[in-house]
Amino acid sequence: YDSLNAELEVVDPKSSEFAMIKTYFDKTKGNASSQLLNVWSVDRNGEEQRHGKYDSVDNRKLLWHGTNIAVAAPILTSGLRIMSHSGGRVGAGIYLANMQEKSACYTCSYGAKYACMFLTEAALGKTHIVDQDGPHASQLKKAPVGFDSVHAVGRVEPMHWQEMTIDGRKVQVP
DSSP states (O other), rough: OOOGGGGEEEEOSSSSHHHHHHHHHHOOOOOOOOOOOOEEEEEETTTTHHHHGGGTTOOOOEEEEEEEEGGGHHHHHOOSOOTTTTSTSSSSSSOSSSSSHHTTTTTTOOSSSEEEEEEEEEEEOOOEOOOSSSSSHHHHOOOOOOOEEEEEOOOOOOSEEEEEEEEEEEEEEE
16 A cells, blocks of 8 residues: 555545545446445655646546556556556547546456555646547547637537536536
8 A cells, every 4th residue: 555655545434525426437338337445545755846847738628448457556656647658549648528428448457356445536628629630630649729628529519518616616517
């Protein structure tokens, strides 16, 4: 536990925070039979200072990141990173989704009983929209000039977002 360099705390299932996360989970899981079992809050040592330079970036949303359970400890230790083999629909980057169903596809559970997902606050700023696949999107190495992030539009998205204050910042949550 000490090697994770993070404080983990179980979120009380009776709390409003747990209720909000469970609602988001359930309303964006599609037809999947997945269940939310536990929620932990994560406070990575030094995270607040490392991300302070993004405090002025607006358009913040809570988004899902699904991953193989074997990668959970490295993510807790060093955060989400762009890996050398990273790439997909919109090139190299950290992939997040507003649909739990989409991120769950990357948990690689292959019949495993449990999977791990992260719900992260993303400072998106000005987003470059990609609504068609092709080399113009898949070969991106970073957001185009004048943009802070890339948003690959899916077929299904949450219809309504509401603004919440989390850690003193305004964040959009479906």
